[in-house]
Amino acid sequence: DSGVTQTPKHLITATGQRVTLRCSPRSGDLSVYWYQQSLDQGLQFLIQYYNGEERAKGNILERFSAQQFPDLHSELNLSSLELGDSALYFCASSVGVRPGVGSPLHFGNGTRLTVT
Amino acid sequence: QQQVKQSPQSLIVQKGGIPIINCAYENTAFDYFPWYQQFPGKGPALLIAIRPDVSEKKEGRFTISFNKSAKQFSLHIMDSQPGDSATYFCAASNPNYGQNFVFGPGTRLSVLP
Numbered sequence: 646d647s648g649v650t651q652t653p654k655h656l657i658t659a660t661g662q663r664v665t666l667r668c669s670p671r672s673g674d675l676s677v678y679w680y681q682q683s684l685d686q687g688l689q690f691l692i693q694y695y696n697g698e699e700r701a702k703g704n705i706l707e708r709f710s711a712q713q714f715p716d717l718h719s720e721l722n723l724s725s726l727e728l729g730d731s732a733l734y735f736c737a738s739s740v741g742v743r744p745g746v747g748s749p750l751h752f753g754n755g756t757r758l759t760v761t
Numbered sequence: 762q763q764q765v766k767q768s769p770q771s772l773i774v775q776k777g778g779i780p781i782i783n784c785a786y787e788n789t790a791f792d793y794f795p796w797y798q799q800f801p802g803k804g805p806a807l808l809i810a811i812r813p814d815v816s817e818k819k820e821g822r823f824t825i826s827f828n829k830s831a832k833q834f835s836l837h838i839m840d841s842q843p844g845d846s847a848t849y850f851c852a853a854s855n856p857n858y859g860q861n862f863v864f865g866p867g868t869r870l871s872v873l874p
Binding site for chain 2: 647649678687688690693701702703733735737742743744745746749750751752753754755757
């Protein structure tokens, strides 16, 4: 168990809808990262927050947004969903502002989003 | 410069073989190189990591070899088992502001019984 909790585990919704994915980082971790993984593909970095502030942005669509709350949990909001948004969405957390020897990056087990 | 290249894309070995997965980078600011193992439907799990001031690190059957001058590092799995069948990702971290952690594209390993 990595200690990173993601809910829900599965989500099925229709095109055009909006969903919210939730992540609770490991206790003590201040950084939260969001990744998208399409079928048999690599890990596409979406966005990182550190202690409530946006730290880095990757290939995140304008239809997607995220935030990190004062209790350090994070939410990823996906709107105007398209079929191509179907993927596994992973949250990861680390203690520091970036992964390192004393601040390893740990992943949750993801939310599988299916857009029909 | 922020990329990490990984090869091969897929690899099939017999049980007991020693699969080797290679990664290469350009950015000399990278200072932390972990490997992750991912089983289908699960999140990637940290396997082993190395800093560039160390040439080799072993943890159980997993070994990282690091060549700083060539800007390459590799994962060796000794006495591979069918349970090692998974996708392996190398990664690299740098202290620069912005996107400071990048993954390689992954290698799908199959260990045949």
